[in-house]
Amino acid sequence: MANLSQEYAKILLPGTVFITVAGALGIVGNIIVIILYWSKIEDENGDRYFIPVLAVVDMLGSITMTIYNLMDNYFFFDYPSDTLCQWLTFSMMLSGLFSPTLLLIIAVQRYKKVCQPSERQFTLKCRRCTIFLSVLISAIFIAPYLLFSGTSTTTMEFQGQNVTGTFCKVLDNTKFPGKTFSRIGLIHLGCICMLLxxxxxxxVVLYALIAVKLRKAFQVLGTEQEPLRPRETEPLNRYGDKEVQTRFNLMYALIVIVYIISFVPTAVTLILVYVGVKYLELPNSALVAWIIFARFAIVNHFINPLIYTFFDAKFRAALGLICKIKCMSQNSHEMSIPS
Known part of the structure; x- marks a missing residue:
């Protein structure tokens, strides 16, 4: 069975390269984001408060997805540990649910700032409470997978032959035989899909409302050549410069768009597996494409740091300063070495 796993890993080598590179970029990029936002950048009005938290989620998601998928590539037919399968499944699904709930909290904060500027905004205590509740709710929803998931010995068809192996499964029906457990697991998985x-x-609705509000506000404000009236500009300027606020709104909206684009292929392949599509019978090239699509959600984790770099001037400045100091230190070290 080990030889079959090696053959499978050889077929999926492009998928292994994809997940390794994406995981490494996600880990390194988000570590840089965490360090800079927590140590170098001041957050006067809460616009950046959730960025390092989201970076932590993206970093953990990169780690768990990389380990889970590499284990799946190299030990597909002879998975070595039931406990490892359970905890990797739990960790990956936890970060997968916590990330969109955090994006929802950010969207609500942006909506209140743009569409309801005269009402009470998110305080520091409120932000901390929403993060805690998001973690708690996500953990409660995903906790059953410490029970549902695990390794099971079953027979599957691979390249035209029936193969009996030990597989890591999100829903392990062999632990609790019977249709009842299987139905409960599928219903729970369906509930998570509906929640997502x-x-x-x-x-989408919140950012659409934000876009409509901003469009109306800019129509009222007029062009740069026309004078701005204080009463009309006040709602946009109350929490800072309107251009900066617009860039933050665009940044968070783009993060959501990238999340949706990266999440959809993973969700579709997962649904197809549970409705009975036998992807292991696909030709090698199609199987590689299937696996990459199934793991495409990891793209979201390493793209986010690039989005912060493009939209947040303070982050670019802090990153540039660190790079400049490092280069100066390296040049100084080279000059101190006698020729």
Whole structure:
């Protein structure tokens, strides 16, 4: 069975390269984001408060997805540990649910700032409470997978032959035989999918309302050549410069768009597996494409640091300063070495 796993890993080498590079970029990029936002950048009005938190989630997501998928590539037919399978499944799904709930909290904060500027905004205590509740709710939803998931010995068809192996499964029906357990697991998985769909729809609606509000506000403000009236500009300037606020709104909206684009292929392949699509019978090239699509959600984790770099001038300045100091230190060290 080990030889078959090696053959499978050889077929999926492009997928292994993809997940390794994406995971490494996600880990390194988000570590840089965490360090700079928590140590070098001041957050006067809460616009950046959730960025390092989201970076922590992206970093953990990169780690768990990389380990889970590499284990799946190299030990597909002879998975070595039931406990490892359970905890990797739990960790990956936890970060997968916590990330969109955090994006929802950010969207609500942006909506209140743009569309309800005269009402009470998110205080520091409120931000901390929403993060705690998001972690708690996500953990409660995903905790059953410490029970549902695990390794099971079953027979599958691979390249035209029936193969009996030990597989890591999100829903391990062999632990609790019977249709009842299987139905409970599928219903729970379906509930999570519906919750994610509801969150994504809400995100789209909130940012659509923000876009409509900003469009109307800029129509009222007029062009740069026309004088601005203080009464009309006040709602946009109350929490800072309107251009900066607009860039933050665009930044968070783009993060949501990238999340949706990266999440959809993973969700579709997962659904197809549970409705009975036998992807292991696909030709090698199609199988590689399937695996990459199934793991495409990791793209979201390493793209976010690039989005922060493009939209946040303070982050670019801090990153540039660190790079400049490092280069100066390296040049100084080279000059001190006698020729």
């Amino acid at each position: 769909a509801a969150i994504l729809i809400t995100l």
